[in-house]
Amino acid sequence: MPSSVVNNYIYFPETEILRIIYQSGAVYDYLKIPAEIFEKFRSVRSKGRFLNYAIKPKFKYKKI
Known part of the structure; x- marks a missing residue:
């Protein structure tokens, strides 16, 4: 089910960064x-x- 908030996400395990790309x-x-x-x-x-x-x-x- 698509999210109304999150458009996409990427996880970088080596740095433990979770990048969230919002629908906005x-x-x-x-x-x-x-x-x-x-x-x-x-x-x-x-x-x-x-x-x-x-x-x-x-x-x-x-924020990026």
Whole structure:
């Protein structure tokens, strides 16, 4: 099911960066995301909800 929030994402395991490309076109890098968290993110039905509850409040990020 396509996300209404997330257009695409890329995970860089060597640096633990999760890059989110939002539907709006904005691009953010979420830093030091463990592989286990990425695997959960990848498997959840609602990417936006998971970002809001499990990633944004707990990990630093920067706009690209």
